[in-house]
Amino acid sequence: MRLTCSRDELATKLALAARAASTKSTIPVLGQVRLTAHEGIVELAATDMELSLRVPVEATVAEGGAVVVPRLATDIVRTLANGQVEFEHRANEGVVSLSGGQSSFTLNCLQATEFPELPADDGEALSVPVAPFVTTAERVARAASRDDTRPVLTGVLVRIGPDGITMVATDSYRLAVMQTPLENPPAQTREAIIPARALQEMGRLAAAMKVESFDLILSESQAVFRIGGARLTSRLIDGQFPDYRQLIPDHFEHEVVFERAELGAVLSRIGVLAQRSAPIRLAFEPGQVTVSAVSEQLGEGHESLPVTFSGEPLEIGFNAEFLRDGVENISGDEVKLGLISPLRPGLLQSGGDDGYRYLLMPIRLNV
Amino acid sequence: MGDPIPSILHADLDAFYASVEQLLDPKLRGRPIAVGGSVVLAASYEAKRFGVSGGMAGWQAKQRCPELLFVRGNFREYQRLGDAVYHLLCDYTPAIERISIDEAFLDVGGSRRLFGPPDQIARTIRTRVRDEIGLPISVGAARTKHLAKIASQVAKPDGLVVVDPATERAFLEPLPVGLVWGVGPATRERLERRGITTIGQLADADPRILTRILGDAMGQKLWERANNVDERSVRPAGRAKSVGAQSALGRVAHTPDLLAEVLGHLADRVAMRLRAKGRTGRSVTVRIRFPGMRAITRSVTLDDPIATTLTLREVAERLVVGALREMPHEREITLLAISVGHLVHHDALQLELAVGDDDPSRMATQSGAARLAVDQSMDAVRERFGTAAVGYGAVVLGKRRLVPDEFRELAERDR
Numbered sequence: 001m002r003l004t005c006s007r008d009e010l011a012t013k014l015a016l017a018a019r020a021a022s023t024k025s026t027i028p029v030l031g032q033v034r035l036t037a038h039e040g041i042v043e044l045a046a047t048d049m050e051l052s053l054r055v056p057v058e059a060t061v062a063e064g065g066a067v068v069v070p071r072l073a074t075d076i077v078r079t080l081a082n083g084q085v086e087f088e089h090r091a092n093e094g095v096v097s098l099s100g101g102q103s104s105f106t107l108n109c110l111q112a113t114e115f116p117e118l119p120a121d122d123g124e125a126l127s128v129p130v131a132p133f134v135t136t137a138e139r140v141a142r143a144a145s146r147d148d149t150r151p152v153l154t155g156v157l158v159r160i161g162p163d164g165i166t167m168v169a170t171d172s173y174r175l176a177v178m179q180t181p182l183e184n185p186p187a188q189t190r191e192a193i194i195p196a197r198a199l200q201e202m203g204r205l206a207a208a209m210k211v212e213s214f215d216l217i218l219s220e221s222q223a224v225f226r227i228g229g230a231r232l233t234s235r236l237i238d239g240q241f242p243d244y245r246q247l248i249p250d251h252f253e254h255e256v257v258f259e260r261a262e263l264g265a266v267l268s269r270i271g272v273l274a275q276r277s278a279p280i281r282l283a284f285e286p287g288q289v290t291v292s293a294v295s296e297q298l299g300e301g302h303e304s305l306p307v308t309f310s311g312e313p314l315e316i317g318f319n320a321e322f323l324r325d326g327v328e329n330i331s332g333d334e335v336k337l338g339l340i341s342p343l344r345p346g347l348l349q350s351g352g353d354d355g356y357r358y359l360l361m362p363i364r365l366n367v
Numbered sequence: 368m369g370d371p372i373p374s375i376l377h378a379d380l381d382a383f384y385a386s387v388e389q390l391l392d393p394k395l396r397g398r399p400i401a402v403g404g405s406v407v408l409a410a411s412y413e414a415k416r417f418g419v420s421g422g423m424a425g426w427q428a429k430q431r432c433p434e435l436l437f438v439r440g441n442f443r444e445y446q447r448l449g450d451a452v453y454h455l456l457c458d459y460t461p462a463i464e465r466i467s468i469d470e471a472f473l474d475v476g477g478s479r480r481l482f483g484p485p486d487q488i489a490r491t492i493r494t495r496v497r498d499e500i501g502l503p504i505s506v507g508a509a510r511t512k513h514l515a516k517i518a519s520q521v522a523k524p525d526g527l528v529v530v531d532p533a534t535e536r537a538f539l540e541p542l543p544v545g546l547v548w549g550v551g552p553a554t555r556e557r558l559e560r561r562g563i564t565t566i567g568q569l570a571d572a573d574p575r576i577l578t579r580i581l582g583d584a585m586g587q588k589l590w591e592r593a594n595n596v597d598e599r600s601v602r603p604a605g606r607a608k609s610v611g612a613q614s615a616l617g618r619v620a621h622t623p624d625l626l627a628e629v630l631g632h633l634a635d636r637v638a639m640r641l642r643a644k645g646r647t648g649r650s651v652t653v654r655i656r657f658p659g660m661r662a663i664t665r666s667v668t669l670d671d672p673i674a675t676t677l678t679l680r681e682v683a684e685r686l687v688v689g690a691l692r693e694m695p696h697e698r699e700i701t702l703l704a705i706s707v708g709h710l711v712h713h714d715a716l717q718l719e720l721a722v723g724d725d726d727p728s729r730m731a732t733q734s735g736a737a738r739l740a741v742d743q744s745m746d747a748v749r750e751r752f753g754t755a756a757v758g759y760g761a762v763v764l765g766k767r768r769l770v771p772d773e774f775r776e777l778a779e780r781d782r
Binding site for chain 1: 714715716717718719720721722723736
């Protein structure tokens with residue numbers, strides 16, 4: 001195989017594809033990227049067997065073929081001189097050569113036949129606009145769990161139907177849900193639990209491919225995203241996702257409205273003291289709230305804000321990072337915080353309803 | 368032999384509970400009284416002269432001393448006055464080790480320039496406790512902890528004994544073996560059967576014979592103590608590393624009902640003390656003793672720290688039932704104990720949404736939070752109305768407790 005390509009194109013696409021390569025696997029080929037050139041289509045592919053990426057590359061092919069590119073190639077291409085890069089696979093020697101500017105490299109490589117077969121990417125496709133899908137995923141996916149002991153919670157529940165796109169994620173301490181209407185919603189509802197990581201990679205891929213819409217294929221066990229000429233496939237997570245509608249209370253005793261930027265700044269400042277999952281405290285009294293944090297080793301900080309609050313004083317503790325995450329994901333200038341009691345969840349949403357809800361369990365204070 | 372100054376003091380309040388009662392109610396002073404009812408928890412010196420002693424059945428005590436007056440315990444006052452005496456003792460040295468509600472070791476070797484030699488400090492302490500608090504206290508002063516403790520027992524009631532390092536052996540030899548730390552009634556009887564009645568005879572005994580009679584560790588330890596070998600220093604208490612409680616049962620068959628009741632009661636006391644300290648623990652250890660003093664322990668380290676009564680009881684029951692199943696030949700037990708270790712401070716707990724299993728043994732789940740809420744409500748009621756005011760059904764209804772929980776609380780300390 002022999003081809004020429006611009007350095008920027010190859011470096012960008014290599015970096016993009018390599019994100020699906022495994023960093024932990026004991027099987028060497030899963031940590032590398034396959035390059036194929038067939039009938040004028042040049043494609044990079046990587047998989048860790050859960051997530052697979054296939055990314056097209058614009059290149060001039062002199063001779064077709066397939067090879068597995070060693071991981072090192074990504075770093076080499078990135079640092080080559082600007083301009084054209086020549087890539088050649090010398091199959092009989094078991095090496096690939098890379099040259100650009102005045103530099104040349106010869107790298108040992110694995111055979112393409114050692115690379116695992118990638119999952120099928122056909123099926124009944126649903127066309128989905130990129131922007132609402134990616135925005136919804138970005139605002140929700142951060143609430144997903146990173147703890148593999150409860151696999152369902154490491155995924156995002158994705159539902160597409162007449163109501164538009166709904167995504168839900170929870171790590172059991174907080175829950176983010178967002179519903180985004182679609183201009184031409186599908187008549188039938190389809191849903192799946194997609195690993196949060198796949199949605200993040202999907203967003204990255206969509207940005208690189210610069211397209212308006214993509215094809216989504218949901219099958220029994222996998223999701224395929226066809227984005228321009230690129231494809232992302234991910235296994236789906238099996239299991240029952242918690243019913244978010246039962247978790248969000250219908251009614252809140254208090255609804256407190258904050259300036260989003262102001263609250264964000266206070267939480268950043270006071271949050272400095274709320275280290276290692278120490279709580280940030282919100283003490284409400286008529287007309288104001290005092291945000292404070294205490295660290296036995298470090299010291300104490302507090303700041304008061306005027307808010308509309310009436311009734312009995314209420315003090316509630318939250319994990320500072322979780323609370324900041326919620327406030328940062330609110331759109332618009334105002335944040336509304338719904339509260340019931342110090343032991344019941346609080347609900348954050350935008351002042352003007354944009355379909356986003358962030359439910360956060362408190363930290364029980366003075367246990 | 369090391370430091371020749373008898374700088375270790377053992378300060379021990381005399382007939383503590385009874386003395387407190389006589390302090391609080393002048394009508395009781397000079398009269399034979401017993402704290403308790405169906406069982407004598409403590410007796411005044413006036414009552415002790417008639418042969419009344421702690422642990423005796425009420426009717427038996429009344430037989431020995433018809434004038435005996437029974438009083439109900441003022442357990443909060445015992446705690447308060449015991450603490451007051453301890454704080455007074457702290458004035459004389461930071462090297463103080465409280466070993467129970469009413470006794471403590473002090474090393475006053477470093478306090479000479481401030482307060483004078485040990486015998487003078489001992490006299491000052493006795494005067495101050497008498498004048499400022501109103502209670503009699505005996506003090507033993509010696510070169511080692513063991514000797515100091517024996518000296519304070521010899522000094523009772525209301526006395527001071529200083530053991531001159533030059534005459535330690537002569538002091539020890541004629542004393543009864545029962546004064547050696549660790550010799551209870553059963554051990555004393557075994558020794559006496561072999562003609563060993565004094566500490567001198569114990570010191571002269573062949574250690575190999577002692578280990579054969581009493582077991583390796585015990586035999587060796589008692590022989591060393593009788594020979595005045597005691598290297599232990601006064602260790603001020605650090606932060607408690609575990610919280611535990613035990614229940615001596617006599618010889619009983621371990622039926623499921625008995626285990627549930629006793630473990631429920633122990634778990635209640637341990638978990639309540641954990642919560643009072645604002646602590647939770649991640650390891651649970653149970654100890655089971657069988658007839659003949661053989662004992663086993665089992666422990667488990669949990670993923671989540673616990674402080675709730677029901678959860679502790681469940682974990683302890685699993686451990687005990689599992690251990691007993693391994694030893695089907697053991698039909699009877701004589702003691703059960705629970706302790707919780709790997710303690711962490713617990714002033715904040717991230718709660719969880721009701722997703723997935725609502726595991727009540729974890730305090731962050733809804734049902735776990737409910738368990739904690741029940742415990743905290745009970746703690747609040749008990750704080751106002753006493754431990755007996757409220758409790759878990761099976762535990763409250765159990766009939767095997769003759770000794771009030773408050774009394775056990777005072778006797779148990781955390782290591």
